[in-house]
Amino acid sequence: MERQPAGEYIPVAHLSDLDARGRTVVQVEGDRVAIVRIEGELFAFQDRCPHREGSLSEGDLEGYVMHCPLHAWPFDVRTGLCPVIRGARIRTYALRVVGEEIQVAPFSGRVSPP
Secondary structure, eight states: OOOOOTTOOEEEEEGGGSOTTSEEEEEETTEEEEEEEETTEEEEEESSOTTTOOOGGGSOEETTEEEOTTTOOEEETTTOBOSSSTTOBOOEEOEEEETTEEEEOOSSOSOOOO
16 A cells, blocks of 8 residues: 555544544545544544455444454455455555644555555
């Protein structure tokens, strides 16, 4: 995956859009992107498991690892890497909060190829 050009962010949601679990799903250039709050920090990542396309935002969260609800494939939301399946990964997105507005950097994530 390519690295995100600096300074390009688009508004996608507000902090009030996060549900009781600290999650929301937004559209970024036609892609579903999940946003989760973990220990006060927000992370944005592709909301589609590369295995069977399960909605990761609906899965269980353990620490920084989100599990696909279909077959429990785990992904670290900080890096996009799967800790148990070599080569499996999801796209992550840089984000920032400006006031109450959540902004995501489109195009590609923070993870570069192995």
